Every structure is written in structure tokens, then in C-alpha cells.
Amino acid sequence: MSKLKEPVVRFSPSSGPQSPDVWGIYEPDTGSIQYICADPKTKKAALIDVVWNFDPKHGRTSTESLEQVLDLVRENGLTVEWVLDTHPHADHLMASAQLKERTGAPAAIGAKVHEIAGIWEEIYNTPGAYDPDRDFDRLFAEGESFRIGDLETRVMLSPGHTLGSITYVCGDAAFVHDTLMNPDAGTSRADFPGGDAETLWDSIQAILALPGKTRLFVGHDYGTETRDEPMWEATVAEHKAGNIHVKDGTERAEWIDRRTTRDKTLSLPDRIFAALQINLRGGRLPKAEGDGRHYLKVPVNRF
Numbered sequence: 001m002s003k004l005k006e007p008v009v010r011f012s013p014s015s016g017p018q019s020p021d022v023w024g025i026y027e028p029d030t031g032s033i034q035y036i037c038a039d040p041k042t043k044k045a046a047l048i049d050v051v052w053n054f055d056p057k058h059g060r061t062s063t064e065s066l067e068q069v070l071d072l073v074r075e076n077g078l079t080v081e082w083v084l085d086t087h088p089h090a091d092h093l094m095a096s097a098q099l100k101e102r103t104g105a106p107a108a109i110g111a112k113v114h115e116i117a118g119i120w121e122e123i124y125n126t127p128g129a130y131d132p133d134r135d136f137d138r139l140f141a142e143g144e145s146f147r148i149g150d151l152e153t154r155v156m157l158s159p160g161h162t163l164g165s166i167t168y169v170c171g172d173a174a175f176v177h178d179t180l181m182n183p184d185a186g187t188s189r190a191d192f193p194g195g196d197a198e199t200l201w202d203s204i205q206a207i208l209a210l211p212g213k214t215r216l217f218v219g220h221d222y223g224t225e226t227r228d229e230p231m232w233e234a235t236v237a238e239h240k241a242g243n244i245h246v247k248d249g250t251e252r253a254e255w256i257d258r259r260t261t262r263d264k265t266l267s268l269p270d271r272i273f274a275a276l277q278i279n280l281r282g283g284r285l286p287k288a289e290g291d292g293r294h295y296l297k298v299p300v301n302r303f
Contacts, residue, residue: 002228012233014040018171020151023072026230027051027065030092031222033232034069037170038078039149046082046148048175052093056270066095081148083107086177087165088116090192091269094283106137107282112164117280119193124277124297135282160190160200177219179204182231183238184224186245191263197256204246212237273298
């Protein structure tokens with residue numbers, strides 16, 4: 001059986017001082033990678049891009065992915081210090097609000113979520129629906145830093161996939177979300193509202209300017225024609241040597257044309273309309289209506 005259909009877990013150990021332990025947890029329904037980034041000394045940890053499961057055919061949520069992540073936290077004697085997202089995801093629901101409630105840790109995302117919210121308020125025709133200052137505890141700007149235990153973590157603004165995506169750089173680990181894919185799969189799409197291929201190229205180049213031994217942890221993997229096992233970790237040096245889209249020698253204009261052409265052939269994720277109106281609330285459902293149930297909007301003939 002293909003491992004792309006299993007919730008695979010892998011551990012990437014610290015390489016020394018100022019280097020975190022990292023667990024990657026693959027969520028097969030959406031090809032998403034969830035992360036635990038921990039200081040080996042203090043056992044303090046951040047949870048990054050954790051999934052709240054959603055069945056789009058039946059409109060049902062479930063918590064098996066976030067429970068798996070919290071089980072790993074307990075098994076390894078960790079204390080959750082942060083609940084982090086790199087951007088408001090279009091393909092899965094964020095588990096941030098539930099993780100905050102379960103762990104007491106603050107939830108954070110990039111400060112440009114305000115601008116992303118403005119785009120989607122217009123698409124959904126829901127003016128004033130989203131308030132990131134209410135729904136997140138910290139909105140990170142480019143260059144800000146914070147600590148995971150004793151490990152300093154830096155925020156890089158990495159737009160292109162969305163206009164407000166951010167990368168978390170903790171020692172020799174960087175969580176680069178929907179910029180790069182595994183080297184044999186290339187790079188991520190840039191055609192969602194607010195996305196831009198030229199901007200994504202610049203973000204990728206900034207990531208590839210990190211030290212060569214930096215471990216890059218990507219947001220998604222869907223396998224390839226020859227690989228049916230999920231992969232999500234490679235160094236800067238490995239990407240520069242072998243990423244099929246952006247290895248050394250790739251021309252900017254060539255990549256932008258290739259990325260733009262490819263994106264025109266891609267369908268929207270099947271969870272996108274549910275995901276954005278939940279994720280822009282920090283992983284919360286819209287307010288219940290008079291019957292006590294929650295409802296989501298779908299923009300008809302918009303895309």
C-alpha cells in the first residue's frame with residue numbers, strides 16, 4: 001500500500017546547540033505536513049500548521065490529526081509554548097483555536113493576514129467578518145523574533161503563494177510552507193487570490209540564501225510518478241543542487257513562465273471555500289445560527 005495514504009511520522013534530530021528537534025506528521029487526505037519544533041534542552045515546543053480534519057463530501061469535522069500531534073507531544077515529554085501557522089491555508093482547516101484551548105499556548109500567524117482577510121471578505125461578501133486581532137494572539141511582521149524554549153526563532157515574510165505567508169527559521173530548521181516542494185516535485189502554486197509567481201520566486205531565492213545545511217521543511221507532498229512515499233525534508237544545498245524547478249542555474253523568467261503555465265492547469269482544492277472562512281477566524285467556525293448549527297458560504301460562478 002502506498003504510504004501516501006498513511007499518516008506517516010518522522011523525526012529529524014537536533015544537530016547540536018541552537019538546533020531543534022523536529023517531528024513531521026504527514027496528513028494523507030490533503031498531503032499536508034504538520035510539525036512539532038522543540039528545544040531539546042528545555043523540551044519547550046511549537047506546533048506548526050496542524051490540521052483540523054474536514055470531510056468536504058459530508059461537511060463533517062474530526063480531530064484525529066491534532067490528536068496525533070498532541071499524543072506525540074505527550075510521548076516526548078514536551079510542553080507546547082506556541083501554536084503557529086504560516087498562512088491561512090486553502091486546502092485544510094487550521095487546528096489553531098482547538099490547540100490553543102487544549103494547551104493554553106498563544107496562536108500566531110503573519111501580520112499580513114489582515115490583507116488576506118480583506119480579499120476574502122469581498123469574495124464571500126462578508127464585510128467585517130474577520131478580525132485577526134481578535135482571533136490570533138500574535139501577528140508576526142517581517143524580521144520579528146521570538147523563542148521556542150532557548151532557541152531564537154526568526155520570521156521571514158515569504159509571500160507569493162499568499163500575500164502574507166511567513167517562514168519560521170529556528171536554528172538550522174526553516175519551515176517554508178507552500179513555497180518549495182520536495183526537490184523531486186519542485187515548487188508550490190501561486191495562483192490563489194493575492195498570490196503572485198514573481199513574488200514567490202523572490203521568496204524562494206531568499207529561502208535558498210540561508211546556510212546550505214539549513215533543513216527546509218515544506219508544507220505539502222503528493223508524491224511523484226516514481227515515488228509513493230511522502231517526503232518533506234531537504235537542505236538548502238540539496239534544493240540548490242537538485243530541485244527540478246529552482247536548482248542553481250534556473251533563470252527567473254523561465255521559472256515564472258513555467259509556474260504560471262502550470263498553475264493554469266490546476267483545479268482549486270476541494271476544501272478551499274470551507275477552509276478560508278474558518279482559517280481567517282483562527283480555526284473557528286462561523287457563529288451558529290438560530291438552529292444552533294454552523295453554515296458556510298460558497299461563492300457561485302466566482303472562480
